[in-house]
Amino acid sequence: MTTNNSALPGPNDIARDVLPNGITILTRSNFNSPSVVIGGFFGAGSLFDPDAKLGLADFVASALMRGTKTRTFDTIYNELESAGASLGFSSGVHKSGFNGRSLAEDLPLLLNLLAGSLITPTFPRAEMEKLRTQLLTGLAIRAQDTSDMASMVFDEILFKDHPYSRAEDGHPETVKKITQGDLVKFHREHFSPHGMVIAIVGAVKAEEAVRQVKRALGGWQVTGQKEALALPPLKPMKKTVRRHHQIAGKSQSDLVIGMAGPMRKDPDFFPASLGNNILGQFGLMGRIGDVVREKAGLAYYAGSSLSAGMGPGSWEVNAGVNPSNVNKAAELIVSELKRFVEDGVTADELADSQTNYIGRLPLSLESNGGVVGALLNIERHNLGLDYYLRYADLVRHVTRENVLGAARRFIDTEKLAIAVAGA
Amino acid sequence: MKNQPTETTLANGLKVFLKEIHTAPIISSWLWYRVGSRDEVQGKTGISHWVEHMQFKGTPQFPANLLDKAISHEGGAWNAMTYLDWTAYFETMPADKIDLGLRLEADRMLNSQFDPSEVASERTVIISEREGGENEPLFMLGEAVQQTAFRVHPYHHEVIGDMADLRTMTRDDLYNHYRQFYVPNNAVMAIAGDFETGKMLARIRELFESIPSGKEPARVARPELPQNGEVRLSVEGPGSTSYVQACYHFPAASHPDFFPLSVLDSLLAGPSNLNMFSGGISNKTSRLYRALVDKELAVSVHGGAQATIDPFLYGITMTIHPKRKPEEALAVLDKEIKRAQEEKVSKEEITRAIKQARALFAYGSENITNQACWMGYAEMFAKYDWFQTYLEKLAKVTAKDVQRVANEYFKPQSRVVGTYIPLSGRVK
Numbered sequence: 001m002t003t004n005n006s007a008l009p010g011p012n013d014i015a016r017d018v019l020p021n022g023i024t025i026l027t028r029s030n031f032n033s034p035s036v037v038i039g040g041f042f043g044a045g046s047l048f049d050p051d052a053k054l055g056l057a058d059f060v061a062s063a064l065m066r067g068t069k070t071r072t073f074d075t076i077y078n079e080l081e082s083a084g085a086s087l088g089f090s091s092g093v094h095k096s097g098f099n100g101r102s103l104a105e106d107l108p109l110l111l112n113l114l115a116g117s118l119i120t121p122t123f124p125r126a127e128m129e130k131l132r133t134q135l136l137t138g139l140a141i142r143a144q145d146t147s148d149m150a151s152m153v154f155d156e157i158l159f160k161d162h163p164y165s166r167a168e169d170g171h172p173e174t175v176k177k178i179t180q181g182d183l184v185k186f187h188r189e190h191f192s193p194h195g196m197v198i199a200i201v202g203a204v205k206a207e208e209a210v211r212q213v214k215r216a217l218g219g220w221q222v223t224g225q226k227e228a229l230a231l232p233p234l235k236p237m238k239k240t241v242r243r244h245h246q247i248a249g250k251s252q253s254d255l256v257i258g259m260a261g262p263m264r265k266d267p268d269f270f271p272a273s274l275g276n277n278i279l280g281q282f283g284l285m286g287r288i289g290d291v292v293r294e295k296a297g298l299a300y301y302a303g304s305s306l307s308a309g310m311g312p313g314s315w316e317v318n319a320g321v322n323p324s325n326v327n328k329a330a331e332l333i334v335s336e337l338k339r340f341v342e343d344g345v346t347a348d349e350l351a352d353s354q355t356n357y358i359g360r361l362p363l364s365l366e367s368n369g370g371v372v373g374a375l376l377n378i379e380r381h382n383l384g385l386d387y388y389l390r391y392a393d394l395v396r397h398v399t400r401e402n403v404l405g406a407a408r409r410f411i412d413t414e415k416l417a418i419a420v421a422g423a
Numbered sequence: 424m425k426n427q428p429t430e431t432t433l434a435n436g437l438k439v440f441l442k443e444i445h446t447a448p449i450i451s452s453w454l455w456y457r458v459g460s461r462d463e464v465q466g467k468t469g470i471s472h473w474v475e476h477m478q479f480k481g482t483p484q485f486p487a488n489l490l491d492k493a494i495s496h497e498g499g500a501w502n503a504m505t506y507l508d509w510t511a512y513f514e515t516m517p518a519d520k521i522d523l524g525l526r527l528e529a530d531r532m533l534n535s536q537f538d539p540s541e542v543a544s545e546r547t548v549i550i551s552e553r554e555g556g557e558n559e560p561l562f563m564l565g566e567a568v569q570q571t572a573f574r575v576h577p578y579h580h581e582v583i584g585d586m587a588d589l590r591t592m593t594r595d596d597l598y599n600h601y602r603q604f605y606v607p608n609n610a611v612m613a614i615a616g617d618f619e620t621g622k623m624l625a626r627i628r629e630l631f632e633s634i635p636s637g638k639e640p641a642r643v644a645r646p647e648l649p650q651n652g653e654v655r656l657s658v659e660g661p662g663s664t665s666y667v668q669a670c671y672h673f674p675a676a677s678h679p680d681f682f683p684l685s686v687l688d689s690l691l692a693g694p695s696n697l698n699m700f701s702g703g704i705s706n707k708t709s710r711l712y713r714a715l716v717d718k719e720l721a722v723s724v725h726g727g728a729q730a731t732i733d734p735f736l737y738g739i740t741m742t743i744h745p746k747r748k749p750e751e752a753l754a755v756l757d758k759e760i761k762r763a764q765e766e767k768v769s770k771e772e773i774t775r776a777i778k779q780a781r782a783l784f785a786y787g788s789e790n791i792t793n794q795a796c797w798m799g800y801a802e803m804f805a806k807y808d809w810f811q812t813y814l815e816k817l818a819k820v821t822a823k824d825v826q827r828v829a830n831e832y833f834k835p836q837s838r839v840v841g842t843y844i845p846l847s848g849r850v851k
Contacts, residue, residue, distance in 0.1 A: 007447045032446045035785040074717075077707040081693070082775050084782025086704040101702075103782050130719060137664060137722045137745060144662040146558055202789075249661035249846070251554040283491035284479070294487070297544035300552035320555050352496045359498010359517050366447050366515075367701070367790040 007362045009371055011385040014378075015206035021220055022194035025213050026375040027206040030368055036104050036202030037368035038114070039376055041097040044190035046168040047229055053178050055170020057091040059135060060186050064089050065113075066127035069120035073127055076113055085110055089117065093168060094228070094310050095380075099372070104203035111216035118191060119220050123183045132175065139172050146247060147320070149421035150254035153245045157417040158260060158314055162234050193220045199375040201368040234260055234312040242418035253323045253422025257333050258316030261410055264308040264381045268409060270394055271402035272315065273306055277353040278345045278403075279336070280304025280317055287340070288317055291332050298325045298332070310380075315410055323423045330420075334413055341411045344404035358392045428798055428807070429620050433628060435636040436608025440798040440807065441623055442615040444791055450616030451515040451795035454528045455803055457611075458604035459508045460582045461732065462643060467592060469584015470600045472505040473549055477597060478512065479503070480541040482534035485527055487541065497523055500792075505582055508732045509803040515792045518617040522626070528612075529630040532605055542594040550590070553583045560660055560843045561668075561740065567658050568670050568841040572736055576647040606637030611802045615795035647672075647734070650837045662845040665743040667753055671838045673737040676730035677805040682816040683824035684728060684737070684832060689776035690768060690825075691759065692726025692739060698787035699796055704779065711739065714759050719744050720752040732804050737832070749842045763829040767822040777817050784814060 009028055017025045046057040065087070066073045080087055085102030087110060098118075102110045142148045152167050159165035169175075198217075200209040237259070262268045280288040285303035292302035302319035317337070321329045364370050365388070378387050428442035459471050481487035494501045499516035501524070514524030556562040566581050573579040583589075612631070614623060650672060674680050688695055693706020706712050706725070715721040721741040728737045741752050787793045801810040 007449075030446075030789075032444075033785050033789040035782070035789060074708060074713075077705065081704060081706070081708050082778065084694070084704060084779035086702070088705070101786060103785055130717070133719070133744060133746075134722045137742060140663045140745075144560075144664075247661070251557040252551065283495050290488075293548055294491075295544065297547035298551070300548055300555055320551065322551060322554055352492060356495045356498055359496075359520065360500065361498070362447055362449055362517060363498070363500050363515055366449055366792070369701075369789075 008365065008388045009374060010389045014375060014385050015210070016385060017210050019193070019214060019218050021218065022192075022196065023213065023217055024197045024379060025210050026197065026199040026379060027204075027209040028201045028371055028375065029203070029205055030201060030371070031203045033368075034104050034203050035101060035368065036107050036200060036204055037099070037101045037372045038110060038198060038200050039097065039099040039372040040196060040198035041095040041376065041380065042118075042196035043192060043225070043228060044096040044186070045092050045094040046166065047093055047163055048186065048190055048226070049166070049170070051166075052174060053182060054166055054174040055135070055168070056178055056182055056186055057096060058169045059131070059175065059178050060183050061089040061091040061096050062135065063123050063128060063131055063183055064117040064121045066131060067122045067124040068116040069122060071116060073124070076117070079109060080113060083109055087113055091168060093164060101369070107200075107204055107209070108212055111212050115216040115220070118217070121187060123180055125180055128180050128183065132178075135169070135175055136172055139169065139175065142169070144247060146250055146252060146254040146421045149245050149247060150256045150419045153243050153419035153421060154256040154258065154316065154417055155314075157241045157243060157419060158237070158258065159234065162232060162312075164311065189226045192222045192225045193217065194225065197376060197379045199372045201371040201375070231311045236260070237415040237417065240414060240416045240418065243420070245419070245421040247422055250422045251322070252320050253326050253420055255319045255321060255326055255329055256316050256419045257330060257337075257416055258314055259411055259416055261306050261313035261315035262308050262406070263311060263313055266308070268406040269308055271398050271406040272410060273308070274350065274353045274357065274395070274398050275340070275345060275403040275407055276304055276306040276315065277356065278349045279340055282353055282356060287336050288333060291336055292319055292329055296328070296332060298322075298329045302329070326420055326422075330418065334416070337411055338413050341407050341413065344400055344407065347400060350398070350400055350403060354395050354398070357395045361388065361391060429624070430807070431624065433607065433632045435632060435634055437631050438611045438802065439624065439627055440611070440613040441620050442794065442798060443618060443620055444615050444794060445617050447791065448518045448617050449515060449791050450518045450521040450614060450618055451513060451792040452521055452524050452528070453511055453513040453613045453795050453799045455611040455613065455799035456510045456604055457508070457609050457803065458510050458640070459506050460580060461508050461577050462604065462640070463577055463580070463584075464643060466588060467596055467600070468580040468588045469549070469582070470592060470596060471510055472582050472584065473545065473589075473592065474597055474601050475503050475505045475510050476545050476549060477537050477542065477601070478531050478535055480538065480545065481536055482530050483536070484530050484534065490527070493523060493527070499524065507578060507582065507729070507735065511799065513792065513796065521616075521618070525626065525630055529634065532607065532610070532631070533634055535601060537594055537598045537601065539594045542597060546589065549583070550586070553586060553589060556583060560662055560664070560666055560845070563660055564658050564666055564668050564841050564843045565738075567656055568668050568738070568839050569736070571654050571656055571841070572650070572670055572672065572839045573647050575645045576733060577643050577645065578647070578733065578735055604640050606640070607631060607634050608636040609640055611799045613795050613799035615798065616791050653835050654839045655842070656839070657842045657844050659844045659846055661847065663847040664745070664845055665749050666843040667741045667743060667749045668738055668841045669753070669756060669838055670736040670738045671833055672734055673728055673832060674734050675732060675804070676809065680828050680832070681730075683820045683828045685780070686773055686776045686817060686820045687763060687825050687829055688726055688728055688737070689779055690772050691763065692724060694776065694779040694783060695727040696783055697730060698783065698793055699800075700790050700793035701786040703783065710759050710762075711756065714755050715741060715752055718755070720747050720755050730804050753840065757835070760829070760833045764826065764833065768825050770822065773820060773822065773825070777814070780817055781814055
């Protein structure tokens with residue numbers, strides 16, 4: 001098949017600049033629509049949350065736009081929404097991040113609001129209390145969500161005694177304990193331009209985008225930041241652990257079955273990723289979808305996913321099923337995992353998934369938001385500006401033996417984490 | 424590059440829109456059928472959505488196990504959706520592979536098999552889809568409000584259908600529905616992306632023009648009568664969070680009042696985003712957010728209109744603050760509606776709503792899939808011109824128009840108010 005590389009981002013059309021204060025800027029112009037998308041990340045993830053105040057990084061991210069030194073909550077959003085623009089922050093385990101979009105003419109406004117929120121948030125007390133109630137309501141809704149709760153219980157089993165076992169948005173009792181002082185301290189200790197990355201894609205020239213970022217964020221300097229903590233190793237599971245989280249009155253249960261997976265920089269990442277595509281994504285959710293949904297008619301959705309980041313990843317199968325069919329679906333999934341580990345994948349299956357990966361790449365990059373995600377992926381995992389040009393070769397390079405090797409390394413059907421949430 | 428699409432109708436009645444966009448080696452092809460829950464009667468609710476599922480179950484040329492892999496193999500994205508007025512299928516693919524998508528759609532316009540065993544396994548899949556919906560308080564509340572707002576018109580029921588019908592509909596019911604509505608003269612094809620119009624049109628003629636046209640599908644003609652008096656209802660269920668949904672009867676998308684109402688929607692609840700493939704914006708400076716969330720009666724508020732053939736609903740959904748009662752939030756909502764009815768909005772507020780719409784349009788045009796989508800989507804409830812002149816029509820809206828439509832459509836006696844009462848304890 002032919003791949004038109006001219007549509008893929010590469011060294012010829014990605015500009016990469018690093019400001020003296022440590023901010024890396026990645027830009028790619030696209031004048032096909034008069035809009036721009038920005039995205040980025042910086043330190044300050046939930047790894048820094050004390051157990052008793054779990055949800056702190058998330059609270060801080062949610063609170064950044066509630067007031068800054070020069071603007072109130074209402075002023076910030078009035079400027080933003082009057083321009084039809086959007087901006088938001090979110091926190092992850094290792095990093096916090098932001099994304100926003102506007103018409104190109106409003107990029108300076110967007111960057112000013114970003115800078116104010118990052119550098120001089122004031123965490124006004126009245127706004128914090130409003131926000132706390134919203135966060136607690138979110139947690140009350142989460143407690144009723146079978147999918148969220150099954151994922152949470154799955155992480156608790158798989159990542160037992162590891163920081164990844166913790167729910168990033170915390171629990172009602174921990175969110176209630178977070179004070180305004182905690183937010184101020186967290187911001188002081190963990191927010192810094194050093195290591196921050198910002199990607200800008202849209203109707204703006206690279207040099208102009210860099211000039212605007214410099215004007216908004218170039219003067220940001222901080223000292224005395226806390227270093228990120230080293231992750232402890234993940235303890236391997238010794239046997240299958242299954243837990244059922246009861247949520248009364250629900251007509252559908254969510255089921256998660258899985259195990260640890262590769263880190264993003266692991267050489268087994270591509271073999272595991274292509275293997276996972278065959279297992280639970282390709283077509284209408286791969287082999288799992290075929291068995292659980294198409295043949296047995298047990299679920300509206302059934303598939304698998306690989307989550308590979310900076311630390312140990314997870315490899316999980318998800319399905320939403322009637323409570324009376326949970327065991328039947330679980331048996332079918334485990335037997336598919338067994339087949340996957342014992343027999344591996346066929347040459348046709350691998351070839352299908354390889355052409356699927358290569359062919360769909362331009363689709364994932366057709367919007368500015370898609371390209372922003374791709375640029376941040378390059379920078380976060382140090383993949384090189386030519387990564388998307390090399391991507392097809394990386395995919396083609398994977399053999400059936402590689403897939404089988406990755407499957408056998410990560411999947412042991414006697415040592416699974418199984419979580420169910422529902423009635 | 425051609426910015427204006429080419430519009431033509433084949434001899435069998437299939438309407439075709441083609442728009443060249445040469446920014447990426449991608450083509451997005453959409454096939455829209457004028458069939459949705461609006462075309463369903465009791466006993467067969469959910470049939471349009473189920474037929475959509477069956478369209479993935481194979482033809483003699485593309486058997487089910489081949490069909491679901493063929494598009495993925497070529498790196499394409501494809502899906503389908505069923506709504507009140509329409510059912511749509513799309514494939515977005517590398518430009519040199521789109522022919523597969525076109526052949527597949529031409530084939531399944533006529534030749535889907537509806538194998539009885541596939542119907543049986545899909546029945547439980549769809550029941551499972553509905554059970555997933557029933558897990559959500561807002562699905563249960565929305566369904567109750569909708570069925571109360573429409574006693575006569577088929578907008579009465581949810582697109583997914585009633586469980587009773589999902590359990591009893593037969594293979595022949597489904598097949599007959601398919602044959603009745605999946606005819607070229609009831610369809611619109613919309614393709615955007617990296618192609619030459621002449622060549623693409625020739626290929627479409629080759630694949631589709633020989634499909635015989637069918638009888639113009641009969642429509643359920645049961646217009647809803649005006650509602651004379653507010654209706655309140657409640658739904659009880661698990662959880663500890665209360666929700667209130669207030670729905671007002673709204674005009675069809677083709678009605679001139681839809682545009683001043685869109686401006687009013689922007690002011691009240693933040694602009695509704697009609698794009699299917701790009702996100703909207705926040706609404707934290709909308710009138711309702713300021714009155715309800717800033718003042719801690721609710722923790723969130725959202726409003727939205729739908730573009731439909733027949734008059735449908737404008738819904739305002741509030742997640743109630745844990746220390747407040749639903750009726751307190753409702754009283755504040757009423758005050759804000761009254762304000763829009765009594766006071767003229769400022770010129771600045773209208774200008775702001777138009778700028779927001781302009782930005783949302785720009786975001787939508789980043790993406791080829793979304794651009795192809797709009798050509799067919801607009802045809803389902805109006806004409807493509809509706810989309811192309813949308814911003815111009817908004818620009819003509821005056822403060823007087825906004826005040827008039829606020830009075831005409833936001834009458835308490837023509838609304839349905841639903842409250843979700845959580846069973847796990849609340850403020851008494």
